[in-house]
Amino acid sequence: MSSESSYAKDPYREQLAFGQRTQILRTRRGLTRDQLGGLVGRSGSWVKAVETGRLKTPALPMVLRIAEVLRVRDLSDLTGDQSLRVSLFAGPGxxxxxxxxxxxxxxxxxxxxxxxxxxxxxxxxxxxxxxxxxxxxxxxxxxxxxxxxxxxxxxxxxxxxxxxxxxxxxxxxxxxxxxxxxxxxxxxxxxxxxxxxxxxxxxxxxxSEDPHTIGLAAWLTTQAHRERAHLDAADAVTLETLRYLEPMLPDAGTDVRAVAGALTVEAGLTAARRGETGTAWRYWDQARALAESLPAGYFHPVTSFSRAVMGAHAVTVAVELHAGGESARQAARAEADAIPSRPRRARHRIEQARAYHLDGQPDAALATLAQAHEVAPETVQYNGYARRIILEEADAKSPARRRRASELASRLGLLTA
Structure with a gap:
């Protein structure tokens, strides 16, 4: 199917095959086949084979991974199966x-x-x-x-x-x-x-012309761009704002230095999303140096940037690089209890769960998500990564794991979506 015909069809209304829906949604997200393949751990030729129907619909774990990258509104939007009406990244509202x-x-x-x-x-x-x-x-x-x-x-x-x-x-x-x-x-x-x-x-x-406020706006805008896979736009905002803030840093107050640190983390996460390992960890090292220049008990009220969250950021960098063993090592090393913010602590637990899941430790992933739910239930309920892991494990071969995942899914309202 050509790109032109992709735009002419609506995957939410027409009875299309999984591959056709994938191609339409990928095109709307502005991703090439190689980019989508890289983000789900496959090649561009594999994506083409799925889209053209040469390969059958993948197993549920891969379907959920594709849904994660394409940020579909509902799993049935990708599969076409109306019995699978489960909200993923958009959340139930x-x-x-x-x-x-x-x-x-x-x-x-x-x-x-x-x-x-x-x-x-x-x-x-x-x-x-x-x-x-x-x-x-x-x-x-x-x-x-x-x-x-x-x-x-x-x-x-x-x-x-x-x-x-x-x-x-x-x-x-x-x-x-x-x-x-x-x-x-x-x-x-x-x-x-x-x-x-x-x-x-x-x-x-x-x-406002206030450097701290401008830095915060850039920090949030960068995240919005990266979530839509607009990596060049994310870099443009992050790096331009860091250039703006850098001359001020020697004399800047604590909050401005913290925002610069948070932006440096974002640059690293964008590099990790691209698969640029050295660049991602270089930015993380720079951010850690900024964190260590802050007072020991300091915690930025918006970005959560502090010494306490650098371990959490290391987990996310490794996860975004799809480095299973490294992400699990970082997850085991990072101290969640040192993070004073409930939602940030819960989000760190979710990132740890992603790391364990990536490393083939689904039981550890589910146990960590249960911990996240105890800390801040709403953080888990509205997080697409957590929902994907739970939904995937609710279909696991292990009866004990299915039961644990199903219990979590029920507590999140996932099974009634």
Whole structure:
């Protein structure tokens, strides 16, 4: 099937074969066959054979790996089997998502009816929101309850700012609200909204002219690009922002140096996604040096960058490089309990589970996901990698492993999707 005919068909509506659906979804993601093959551990010729029907539909583990790379909305979108209606990366949608989306989409042209909160009050509310995000096991629920009012008030503060300095400070606060919203909207069933929030956050950050805020906007934008496999765009944002921050670092405060460290980690993860082993670990070493320059107990409230998370980042670098043995070694070495943030600790556990699964240790992977669920259930519930591992092992040959995976799937609501 030609590229032109790929665009003419809709894999969500027509009764197409698995290979045809794969080709259409791959084309929409902007991936070549070689790129898709590399990301799932196969060759470009293997992908072509699947797409043209010369090879039959792969086994479930490979189907899930392809779904992971293509970020399909629902497993049935890739397989065509409506009995497999299981949401993967988009997630089922948080109960508070509709209210947050409504607040983000609302058009506020004039000033609000009430006086806007002063900058100090807005800053205090944001600080409380970040603390809640790191400490609450149901952090999405807590943040989702706070975001609608924060979005409205931060926008109002920008409109009513009386001086240039006040307006820049208000833009920095608004950007931070958008950063919080981007965390909440990740893995929710509206991918374009995540991009709109990321773009608004970057615009507000640039208007603030605050290096720390600009660095945070770049950090989140880089992740959004990499999740869509836009690796060149991810590098462009990361490296340009690092060039902007670098001259400031000798005299910069702790937060700016932490953001530079977080961006350096992102550069390493993008290199790892490309399979560039030496480059990925070089960036990790540079980030570790920045982390060691920070106070021992320091923990950045947005990026979580600190000495405590460098082991977690090492696990992710190894996993993205598809280095099974190395990723398992890093996973066994990294200390999750040293990470003070519940969602970041749970996400580290998920990365450890990915490492064990990649290394052929599915029982260890499931046990680690169970630990992640105990720390922050919502982090696991809305994470596509965790969902893929659990779904795959729910079809395992081992009865004990099937039972354990099925129990986790039930707790996540995966079996009722």
């Amino acid at each position: 948080h109960p508070r998502f509709a209210a947050v989306r409504e607040a983000l989409n609302a058009l506020q042209l004039g000033p609000g009816h009430d006086a806007p909160p002063d900058a100090e009050h807005l800053s205090a509310r944001l600080a409380r929101a970040w603390r809640a995000r790191h400490s609450a096991p149901n952090h999405r629920d807590v943040i989702g309850s706070l975001l609608p009012d924060l979005i409205r008030d931060a926008r109002d503060a920008v409109r009513r700012a009386g001086t240039v300095a006040d307006r820049k400070a208000a833009q920095a606060a608004l950007a931070e609200v958008y950063f919080l919203a981007q965390f909440f909207c990740a893995y929710q069933p509206d991918a374009p909204l995540v991009w709109r929030v990321a773009e608004r956050g970057m615009t507000a950050a640039q208007d």
